[in-house]
Amino acid sequence: MKKKIVHFIYDLGRGGAEIMLVRAIKELPEYEHVVVTIIPLNLFGAELKCDKAVCFNMASLYQLPLVLFRFGRLVRKERPALVHTHLFWPTIIARISTPRRIPLVTTIHAFIATSVEYKRWYIRLLDKITYRLRKSVIIVVAKGALTEYFSFLKLKPWKAYPLYTFVDAARFTAVRTAPQQAGPVFRIISVGALREQKNYSYLIRAFEQLRHIPVQLDIYGAGPLRTSLEAQIHTANVPINLMGEVRNIEQVLPQYDLYVMASSFEGFSLSVLEAMAMGMPMLLSDIPSFREQAEGNARYFSLHDPGDFVQQLQAIINAGAEERHRLGALGQKHVLNNFTLPKHIEGLRHIYDETLNRASL
Secondary structure, eight states, X not given: OOEEEEEEESOBOSSHXXXXXXXXXXXXXXXXXXXXXXXXXXXXXXXXXXXXXEEOOOOSGGGHHHHHHHHHHHHHHHOOSEEEEESHHHHHHHHHHSOTTSOEEEEEOSOGXXXXXXXXXXXXXXXXXXXXXXXXXXXXXXXXXHHHHHHHHTOOOSXXXXXXXXXXXXXXXOOOOOOSSOOSSEEEEEESOSSGGGOHHHHHHHHTTOTTSOEEEEEEOOOTTHHHHHHHHHHHTOSEEEEEOOSOHHHHGGGOSEEEEOOSOOSSOHHHHHHHHTTOOEEEEOOHHHHHHHTTSSEEEOTTOHHHHHHHHHHHHHHOHHHHHHHHHHHHHHHHHHOBHHHHHHHHHHHHHHHHHHHHO
C-alpha cells in the first residue's frame, strides 16, 4: 500500500510555491497525495495530479480557528504518513493541529528577513512559538535563506535542509541564436505577479530616465496592483506595458533582448530560473536570493538608486548582441547543472525517506 502525504498550501495560484508543489507531486507516484487548500483559487485545473483535493473555502482570516479545527479533523481521518506544508498560514495551522505521531515537513519559500509578511511582529511571534511547540522538518529553497530563517527568528535548528527549486528543462532549453543586429527598439521582459515585492514601481521610476533610449518593457503577470501600476505608468508616460498572464511563457521569452527583475525580496524565483534556462541575458536587483541563483552569470543593479539600473542597462545595450548571447549561454549552463527537476525530486525523496525512517523508530 502506498504511503499517504497530505500537502497543505494556502491556494493554487500560479506562484513559485504552488508550481513547485504541483510539479513535484507528478514525479512522486510511489505516494498517495492529498492536496489541501484554504481558499478555492486554482489556476492549474487538470495539471494537478493528486488522489484527493480538499478546499476549506475560507472567506477571511477571521475563519482561521475554524480551519485549524477542520485541518486537524482531516489529518486524523486521512491518517497520512506525513504532512507537508507550504507558506505561512498552512504551516502555523499544521503545527498546532497535526498529531505528534505524524511527521511534519515545512517548506520555507523566502528570505524572511526582507519579506513584507515577516515585518509584522505577530507573524514572527507565531512562527517562533509554533516551531518551539511543534518542531518540524524545515526545507528552505536557498542555502542563504536556511541560515537566515533560524538566525532571524532566534531559533535552534532541529532537522533542516536546503533544497533548490527547479526549472522544467524540457520546456525551457530552447537554443537562442545571437541576433546579428538589434531591432529599432530594445525589448525587455519581466515576469511575475503584480505585487509589492516585485517592485515594478522602481522600474517605472527608472524608465523616466530612459526617454533618450528606444527601449520597451513588457510585464507578464496578474495581481492586485494592476490598477495602481497602470495609473503610475500613465502618469510617468513611459513605454511599459502590462501584458497579463500567459501559459506559454517559453514561447514569449525568445522575442525579447533582455530579462529584468527588480524584486525587493524573493525566495528562489522560478521565473528567473526559466528565463536563464532559455538562455536569456539577465539584469537583476542585487538581493541575496538572486545572487545565489545566478551567481556571476547576470548583471545586478542597486535598489537604492534607479540611476544604477539605467547605467547597467546602457552598458548591456552598448556591449552588443554577442555579449548578451554569451551571458545568456553561461546562465543556461548554470541552471542545467544545478536547478533541474530530477535533482529536486532526488533531494525531496531523500528528505521524505529520512523523515519517515525516523518516525518508524
